[in-house]
Amino acid sequence: MKIAVLKETAANEQRVAATPETVKKLLGLGASVAIESGAGAGARISDNDYVAAGATIASRSDVIGGAQMVLGVQGPAVADLPGITAGTIVAAILAPFNDRAKIESYAGAGLIGYAMEFMPRTTRAQSMDVLSSQSNLAGYKAVIDGAEAYGRAFPMMMTAAGTISAARLFVMGVGVAGLQAIATGRRLGALVSATDVRSATREQIESLGAKAIFVEKVAGIEGEGAGGYATEMSDEYKAAQAELVSSHIAKQDLVITTALIPGRPAPRLITDAQLASMRPGSVVVDLAVDSGGNVEGAVAGQIVERHGVKIIGHSNPASRMAPDASALYSRNLFNMINAFWDKEAKAAVWPADDDIVKGIKLTEGGKIVHERLLG
Template identity: 75%
Template sequence: MRIAVLRETAEAERRVAATPETVKKLIALGATVAVESGAGDGANISDSAYSDAGATVDGRDATIAGSDLILGVQGPDVGGLRGIKSGAMLVAILSPFARREEINTYAASGLTTMAMELMPRITRAQSMDVLSSQSNLSGYKAVIDAAESYGRAFPMMMTAAGTISAARVFVMGVGVAGLQAIATARRLGALVSATDVRAATKEQIESLGAKAIFVEAVKGIEGEGSGGYATEMSDEYKAAQAALVSSHIAKQDIVITTALIPGRPAPRLVSDAQIATMRAGSVIVDLAVESGGNVEGSVVGAAPVVHGVTIIGHRNMPSRLAADASALYSRNLYNFIAAFWDKDAATVVFPADDDIVKGVTLTRDGAVVHERLATAA
């Protein structure tokens, strides 16, 4: 089986879908690996490092030609897959709900496509969960970026000239990114609080030494969707949460928002009126900015100052830590491939009835087969 690794072309994308480490592991399975020249440049991996690992390194057309499986970070346009053979497989982060027309084009081109971000949150798939591996880095980097923009120290400092108060950090949304943001802010010495619509996260927040800020007046709302994701809340809960956040956010120096709902626009958590209550020099980092934004006034790829508050909306946060993000992402891909590798045939076999395969497969045999996409057509 020939596996191809492409150079990413999307804006602000510096990650790569395989590292020399995972190239060696794929070859050990019995695959041959081809890497497009320059694929690792953004993650500081040279072409020679791939060659030393056993991969062939060539231009895009030569890399794609004859390949059975294409690995990518973000899904390439079909036009960028010239010469791909019929029935080839593409495994990447494909953003199917935002790129539906492109998914239809994949199907029409005869590609079998698998979206790694749709990996089911089950025990067997934990090592393949790209959202968790990448979100972990995003949560860390959000705090580091906030600290860089914030014009004051994070920890309390007692000096002969007086005491500097610790920064107050409020994390909104306590998934993988939120938990890492809490832990990182705590390590930097901040006073941390956090909130989430899922009642089960309260214990997680407190276990990291942060203060849990939860709506108590509205009962019977857990906010827990399928697979451990948050789901959209009732209007009653939204109103209660907005009132709670308004009273709390005015006292915060740093706010980090991480809330996402799969297949839906990001929920609005922070309004312009709430931003106006924060003191000048405060910082907000919106990790959901590319999905519509949790924060009113956030802009993709920019950091506007609104009411004296800097609102950071960096594009592709994991890519800002490209080397580590690539290492983790490529291991996720390897674990996925290895789990379905047929040693005797020296190829990967994806059973159509497997829960993991069903969860990630978008197109097969010229049709869109993912249940959520097929029913939305």
């Protein structure tokens, strides 16, 4: 089985879908690996590093030619897959809700599209979960970026010249990114608080030593979504949360927002009026900016200032830590391939009734097949 790894072409994308470590593991299974020249440059991996691991380096068309599986970070357009044949698997972050036309083109070309971000949130698939591996780094990076922009010390410091108070950090949305942001903020010495629409996260927040900020005694909470994701809140809950958050946000030095709802625009968590209530010099980091943003006025790819508050809207935050992000993402891909590897055939076999295969397969046989994209 030939596996192709492509150089990413999307703006701000420095990650790569294979590292020398995973190349060796794939070769150990019995696969051959061809990598487009320059694919690892953004992650500080040279072509020579890949050659030393046993991969073949070639042009894009030569890499794709004869491959049974193409690995990418962000899903390539069909036009960027010269020589690809019907029945080839393309495994990447395909973002079907943002780019339906690309998924339709995959179907039209007869490709089998595997959306890695659709990986089921199950114990069996945990090691293949790209959203978790990348969000973990994004949560860490958000605190580091915020601390740099804040320009003051995070921990309380007692000196002969007096005491410097600890920074106050508020995390909104306690998924993987939010939990890592809490942990990182605590390690840096900040006073950390956090909130989420899912009541089950209270224990997680407190276990990390942060203060849980929750709306109490309000009916109609709909935050417990399938697979651990948040869903829409009731109107009553939204109003109560807005009131609670407004009073809390005004006292914070750094706020990090991480709330995403799969297949929908990011929910608005912070309004312009709430920004105006914050002290000048405060910082907000919006990790959902690429999906519309949690913060009013946030701009993807920019740092803007409103009412004296800096709003950080870095696009693709995981890519800003490309070496580590690539290491984790490529392991997710390898773990998936390894789980379906047939030693005798020296190829991956993908049972149609398997829950992982059904969870990630978007197109096959010239059609869109995923239930979330039908109808």
